[in-house]
Amino acid sequence: MPNTLDFDDITSWVFDLDNTLYPRHTDLFSQIDKKMTAYVQNLLSLPRDEARKVQKDYYRDYGTTLNGLMKIHGIDPNDFLEKVHDIDYSWIKPHPELGEAIRTLPGRKFIFTNGDVGHAERTATALGILDHFDEIFDILAADLTPKPAAETYDRFLSLHSIDGASAAMFEDLPRNLTVPKSLGMRTVLIVPHNMDEALGEVWEEEGKDGDHIDYVTDDLAGFLQTYLDAR
Known part of the structure; x- marks a missing residue:
């Protein structure tokens, strides 16, 4: 205290x-986490497990998955933020x-x-x-x-x-x-x-x-x- x-x-x-x-334990972020995996999967045409590994590696190495995707793949950050935050806040x-x-x-x-x-x-x-x-x-x-x-x-x-x-x-x-x-x-x-x-x-x-x-x-x-x- x-x-x-x-x-x-x-x-x-x-x-x-x-x-x-x-x-x-509210587990709200799990929705965002899944959206990020799907984004990487679609962007790089990877199987889900491989996309999730890329997502987490970028998160660890660049502070956020977004930062890694921008630096390595030059993505539009606004598109990413809009898609991964399209979640259910009633949780x-x-x-x-x-x-x-x-x-x-x-x-x-x-x-x-x-x-x-x-x-x-x-x-x-x-x-x-x-x-x-x-x-x-x-x-x-x-x-x-x-x-x-x-x-x-x-x-x-x-x-x-x-x-x-x-x-x-x-x-x-x-x-x-x-x-x-x-x-x-x-x-x-x-x-x-x-x-x-x-x-x-x-x-x-x-x-x-x-x-x-x-x-x-x-x-x-x-x-x-x-x-x-x-x-």
Whole structure:
């Protein structure tokens, strides 16, 4: 649980989207994952298993499947984003406790995602928390360079005039917290509830015990509320 002193000087609260603002067991991202596999399959005329391997290799090596497809195959990013985010958002249930905790946090609140604004807005709307955020920084705002690239965090901080030392970052991938920690941000890793579920890929767990992670929680709403109650 949070040490209140670690967060008392925080004026910018930064949240990843997928598997962070909603729990991994919601399984929303599995729809996107399947759409990405199908996209690669159709683009490269590959059997599904081979297409999935290419998809995951690009994800690991380039930060996102999209980034790999752009660099290697020169695809239209808007076409990709539109197709892979054509999903059913009814899988997400409203989370009023999370919404109230985010609303009450002192300072500005941001969604910082490797997805696009439309996906972030639809997801946050389904959760009932969209109105509590000041801005959404998406992959297009990042000039199509995804986390964990250092220049993307620099671009985000510069655009919104954020001092890293007064910001906290909540994220489900350990490697995406390395740069935020180096910028002075408080870092919180979101993990599956009771660690009942493994992360999607083995490499996604790399660094989960690193010094760049200040806190680990499987309950984002509870974590935030604990801080607020102790203020």
